[in-house]
């Protein structure tokens with residue numbers, strides 16, 4: 001064990017009510033919106049082949065051009081009530097929204113810089129009406145904040161000289177002031193989602209990241225902050241030098257999903273996912289493959305089956321409207337959740353042996369299990385093999401309990417669920433299992449020799 005002043009201060013999961021709620025979400029929405037949304041990954045008729053919100057680093061866009069884009073930001077179609085309604089219909093339980101991305105443009109009227117929404121033709125605070133609309137719709141709001149800020153003269157990638165350190169100390173104060181504004185202006189928000197914390201300057205600021213987190217949590221008791229904020233005494237991020245997670249949940253799953261429960265290391269976690277291949281801000285042209293609604297539903301099932309949440313990203317245009325592909329995804333996922341959300345909300349890792357037909361989830365606190373089925377075997381029968389002395393007592397198809405699906409015990413353990421001949425819904429479906437754990441002497445089930 002390595003002695004650390006600024007490593008993890010807690011082992012194991014947070015057990016308070018705010019974190020219990022976070023665990024129940026299942027499905028979230030990310031929204032990336034800012035000056036980059038005005039370009040959509042394109043400049044002078046050419047497309048940037050990287051992530052659209054990173055277009056400022058493309059040498060074809062002069063910094064002076066990019067840094068003045070905000071003077072055109074005037075989203076007359078911005079309608080946070082409509083955004084919240086779309087998210088509500090989709091079945092989303094929490095939103096993560098970009099208050100400031102790496103470019104430094106603030107979507108709230110910050111007093112710490114002139115590079116804010118107040119300096120745009122739109123003038124008005126974007127965040128307040130958004131927080132109100134989503135909170136009113138019953139969706140919790142989390143604020144994305146990029147520590148790295150390309151617009152700030154005191155930002156440093158590394159601390160090589162005394163001058164660097166003096167400048168970066170000013171930058172740390174600026175960062176703390178901005179975060180204080182956000183927590184003070186938007187008291188209904190539940191957490192902060194940090195990004196832009198991978199550079200050496202931040203890795204060398206472990207003590208500051210620790211005191212900043214403690215300051216923010218004192219300012220807002222219950223605040224939820226992932227593992228992407230902190231660095232320990234030695235510059236380790238996410239896990240400290242002793243392998244302990246620094247944060248309320250693991251925030252490393254960006255555009256990737258754990259393969260097995262072992263990969264989760266007993267942490268809470270969520271996966272943030274783009275619908276197109278890469279790129280979070282609005283991109284006029286989606287290159288390559290983008291996820292179909294069924295693919296997104298399968299990612300959702302995968303995440304919840306391994307004890308996490310899936311957060312699907314949307315990148316509205318500069319005018320505040322969404323792409324048709326995103327609206328379709330929201331509608332399709334919403335239609336599926338309307339029937340099957342019992343397998344997603346308030347659910348956790350089931351711990352049953354995974355079968356080829358899909359994923360198990362378990363309702364927290366109950367002996368209720370769910371089968372989220374993507375692949376029906378050629379036999380039309382789904383094998384369920386719970387741990388020994390668990391038996392399945394009832395199987396019900398969500399959305400159509402009349403469909404008679406029969407249950408047959410298997411002599412070598414578990415059950416078959418026989419689907420009606422020619423059964424197909426054309427999309428993933430869910431079977432709810434009521435189960436019982438056999439009590440008694442336990443020798444009812446002869447161990448096979």
Ligand SMILES: Cc1ccc([C@@H]2N[C@@H](C)[C@@H](O)[C@H]2O)cc1
Pocket residue numbers: 032051053054195196254272280
């Ligand atoms: C290498 C890399 C750095 C930053 C990112 C940012 N994190 C995502 C959540 C987006 O904000 C993206 O710009 C993505 C990849």
